């Protein structure tokens with residue numbers, strides 16, 4: 001068993017003698033190995049297909065036929081293409097001309113939104129901002145309490161006028177938070193929302209209503225790096241249902257290969273902005289496309 | 300399976316269906332291979348026949364004969380002890396609440412143990428569930444030793460002559476050896492007081508191939524006895540459990556179908572397989 005794509009392709013090409021164009025058979029075998037590697041890394045099937053078609057195109061070209069080591073050349077191409085998709089325009093949080101800057105978080109249940117809210121707050125405080133955390137998840141048991149604890153750890157205030165656990169209107173809370181932030185000189189507002197499924201129309205409408213009540217400067221889609229093939233459905237459902245400007249990949253401290261990063265970026269074109277890498281509030285980083293590419297390829 | 304012609308495209312379509320359900324590319328290829336052999340032997344031709352064979356094959360993979368009983372019956376005077384484990388955010392605390400609800404609904408008394416002393420408001424969350432379903436919660440301050448909270452919960456269950464004790468634990472990635480050691484200790488300390496009847500690994504249905512790695516490590520550290528497959532109410536199919544069951548022999552026992560107290564159900568192999576085939 002060859003573990004890495006590099007090993008596999010080296011073995012595919014080992015029968016090749018010297019320079020020369022790859023035969024269609026060589027290219028097909030190469031494509032199969034890349035397909036396998038990407039699927040094992042949880043890249044979504046439709047994305048794998050398009051990606052492979054593109055790689056095949058390049059594998060037929062001169063850069064491979066002229067290479068001393070075609071296997072390494074193909075790997076290099078795959079890596080480059082991955083980085084190209086994952087990277088593109090990486091960018092930072094856009095601050096509003098007129099404060100407060102409003103950041104809204106959305107995503108599936110348990111993806112890491114509330115924790116991320118605390119991480120963003122802590123990071124913003126360190127950058128001399130005065131963020132306000134807003135408890136607009138009034139659904140999950142003790143989501144409000146959780147955000148209060150997180151806010152305390154981050155050293156920020158938490159706007160939590162409603163107890164939650166089914167009591168209170170999240171749209172109203174979000175709306176009021178903007179006024180509250182203005183009065184109390186918070187230059188950034190971070191709105192934590194309930195986890196929801198892509199197929200839950202009612203909850204998706206609620207997210208859209210929160211959005212319309214606060215017109216966020218950034219909506220961030222928070223997604224677990226362990227997600228499998230469903231990443232495409234979910235990413236698309238949130239894009240259609242509430243829309244988003246950027247993506248945050250969480251739980252990257254584990255050993256998930258994180259193929260979802262490629263899928264989501266490919267399907268939605270939205271940049272991956274941050275990486276969440278642990279349970280503590282400082283476990284947070286900007287997204288590195290090159291590291292992600294190596295991770296997906298397991299190299 | 301649109302085509303009546305058994306060409307390569309049709310076989311690829313079947314494999315794609317399985318891959319899209321997170322069955323895994325190697326497992327999917329094996330299933331298709333074994334199906335192809337059967338088709339050759341049986342001389343099956345129509346796509347309806349193939350579909351039926353695929354269904355049978357998937358059911359065989361899932362093995363409907365496996366014992367999926369959740370062991371929550373008290374042993375004489377002693378309450379049954381259930382330990383709930385898994386990576387972050389899969390639905391452990393919610394599943395503890397839902398399971399307690401089922402048992403209390405059956406007229407049994409349950410004690411919940413809040414051995415997640417790490418995550419913000421984890422014990423509060425379990426306490427809310429306890430209030431909802433009518434089960435007392437044993438908890439301590441944040442940062443307390445999870446093993447001793449678990450021990451206390453089991454002791455309380457024994458003192459109260461409860462029927463079952465369900466212990467919620469903190470989410471932890473299987474790659475964190477320190478946290479996995481801590482979990483091993485929770486189980487060992489509980490075992491000083493009582494046998495542990497069930498160790499349920501909570502797997503999120505949206506999880507891809509990493510699910511197998513999770514299961515391997517949790518199985519090694521705390522000897523899991525069953526899987527709870529959560530969030531099946533979404534579009535994800537949870538196909539990774541096929542590999543988990545095949546490799547580890549640990550059956551899926553329960554499924555999570557929502558965030559409400561009644562959204563827990565026994566695993567239904569046929570329903571699971573049909574949901575995977577829905578897309579075909």
Ligand SMILES: Nc1nc2c(ncn2[C@@H]2O[C@H](COP(=O)(O)OP(=O)(O)OP(=O)(O)O)[C@@H](O)[C@H]2O)c(=O)[nH]1
Nearest residue numbers: 109110111112113114115195251276277278387388
């Ligand atoms: N290891 C690890 N755990 C994380 C990370 N981000 C969040 N978590 C954990 O994942 C679990 C879920 O995180 P939350 O922040 O509560 O997720 P959420 O999206 O707010 O969940 P809901 O509000 O229930 O939808 C918690 O145990 C967090 O501590 C991360 O980057 N790495």
Ligand SMILES: Nc1nc2c(ncn2[C@@H]2O[C@H](COP(=O)(O)OP(=O)(O)OP(=O)(O)O)[C@@H](O)[C@H]2O)c(=O)[nH]1
Nearest residue numbers: 109110387388389390391392393470530555556557
């Ligand atoms: N749709 C859906 N959501 C679920 C299901 N089970 C749990 N959830 C939600 O998933 C999120 C995480 O659930 P928790 O029970 O807090 O997960 P956990 O494993 O205890 O999380 P940590 O303790 O932080 O590791 C919450 O928003 C739950 O309401 C389910 O079966 N379906």
Ligand SMILES: [K+]
Nearest residue numbers: 531533534535
């Ligand atoms: K489903």
Ligand SMILES: [Mg+2]
Nearest residue numbers: 113114137143
């Ligand atoms: Mg939350």
Ligand SMILES: [Mg+2]
Nearest residue numbers: 391392415421
């Ligand atoms: Mg929990």
